[in-house]
Amino acid sequence: MADVDAQFLRSLFDEEGSLHTAGRTALYRLYGPEGLLYVGITICPLTRIRTHLREQPWGSRVIAVRIDYPDDPEAAERRAVRAEQPRHNVVFNGPVAPPPPDPASRPRTRLTVERRRLAELEAAVPESATHVRLLARAIAAKRRRIADLTRDLQDAEGAGVRVAPRPRKERP
Template sequence: MADVDAQFLRGLFDEEGSLHAGGRTALYRLYGLEGLLYVGISVAPLTRVRTHLREQPWRSLVVGIRIDYPEDAEAAEREAVWTERPKYNVIFNGVRPPPPPDRVARLRTELSLEERKLAEFEATVPESTTHLRLIARGIEAKRARIAKLITRIEEAEAARAQVPQQVRRLE
């Protein structure tokens, strides 16, 4: 990590190594290049994030952090996990419904999710040049993934359109 990055991170912590939040509970999100990795709550969010970055097997995937202070942090956490489906949350995450059986529908669902994640990346305000670089990498990764999904959808639709023609020829 560059000295500037280390200074930035040290500046976020108080003398006790925590973010002073006046006793309020924070809702924090940890992001990777492929999207949301984890959502949690804590009265010392950066201390908690440091614990995740030290102990979790997915720690090397984290490229961004977002901290909010909602009125009801516990309810906000449940809602965020339920609706945003972070990859590594277990509590409140429930069972995902099976993907649609139709390949085109499944790809369109995935495209919609990727477009939403891209919009989140594009709406993020960078806090430092390091954050800006990470956000830019995330945006480029999402754009490439969306382009690939659009191509796969077009190929799947073309393949689906050819099936009835082949069936008619056999008759």
């Protein structure tokens, strides 16, 4: 593989090995030979899809994946499930759609995930000076992300309206 190809492939993934999404939420569709199997949203599409493939009884039938990044992923997921009727979606496939999600639930979940990842990074034992620098950068980035998510959560809980996640700043 050419060096340019390797650099391109590395650029697709973040430090944790997930597909680099710049903080955006992905809408993904999983297809089988009989058609659409499942529609979902996630901030780590490859990790989530791998989980479905391993843990769902229908995972072995997945033959294709489609990933999109809509502006309002929650609404796009609701519309896709209601219109496309995937075989294995339970939520939104019934006669009455569930109510929209609590506006603070997404920032609260992201904040919990980022705090856990920060704790894991802070507990890591570095193997070399390079590892120390990488860990220090990752810890600083997680602390900034937690501060942003804390503000988003406070905004969402205070206003009671849906708050779009702040875009992540690109690394230099």
